[in-house]
Amino acid sequence: MTPRVFLSERNETFSQMLTYYLQKEGWEVTSFSNDTSSLLNVADCPNLWILDADGEEWVNIMRKIQSNSTQIPIILTSEHENTINRVWGFELGCADFIVKPFMPKELVFRARKILNPHDHGSVTETATKVTRLQNYHLDLQRRMILVDKLTVDLTSKEFDLLCLFARHKGIALSREQILTSVWGENYFGSDRVVDDLIRRVRRKLTTLEIDTVYGYGYRIVS
Structure with missing residues (x-):
């Protein structure tokens, strides 16, 4: 298409x-x-x-x-x-x-x-087309997330964040690491955007467990 x-x-x-x-x-x-x-x-x-x-x-x-x-x-x-x-x-x-x-x-x-994120080394790149994140399924090819076969509407940045978490289950990620991976190395601005992004994801995916590592960043519960 x-x-x-x-x-x-x-x-x-x-x-x-x-x-x-x-x-x-x-x-x-x-x-x-x-x-x-x-x-x-x-x-x-x-x-x-x-x-x-x-x-x-x-x-x-x-x-x-x-x-x-x-x-x-x-x-x-x-x-x-x-x-x-x-x-x-x-x-x-x-x-x-x-x-x-x-x-x-x-x-x-x-x-x-x-x-074409899979052709250019984006954070969604992986060997499989679907990966599990707690009770959710990430469809990497169609850039969709599903729970109980229902699609959750996400922005591009929200989806990239989830893909980053899926690749680092149980690992604490700093705000700087999240900024670099989701927004790119050329991003210039406050790391407050990471906190805002996390809030939006928590609001949409109410059962997703994301730990706050105070003074550092966030960790997805594996």
Whole structure:
């Protein structure tokens, strides 16, 4: 199935260039030039959103995308190295954040890691396609978690966290280790996003036992 990418980019020339490179990957790309057109299309469900975070409505657009489906990953782009926006974006659940100017190939590489995580060394990579985590089953190929044959709706970061825990059952992981594994080595911001992510996972997976290692990090009960 051909991945569908929605691209929100205000600069028309840059949008055309990014569209060209994304389409070269064989992806179906739909571009939007302003917040209004982006908002009108959030009800659709692409495989990836690339969202311009410089507009006035980007937070609203992001929330509407996630209210429609929390499993759609979002890459935020911005002309400014704004720490507040970066941290806010990750706290809201974006999969990646990239600051302009950037080469189109860099965006393609980051998008490819999200759309094809098993081919590029992501934290979900493993020899098996389904792994058990307490009473839950992680379907690594479809990036889904199931309990009693029912699917739990998770964001991309929430799923990556669970995959990290599945690979390190019973081992205490520091906040820094979780940041590096889930957000990447280039993440810049507060480690508070880890605590927020843990809270969201605990709220959704109410029977999952995650120990807090005070002053250090977290450990999944094996």
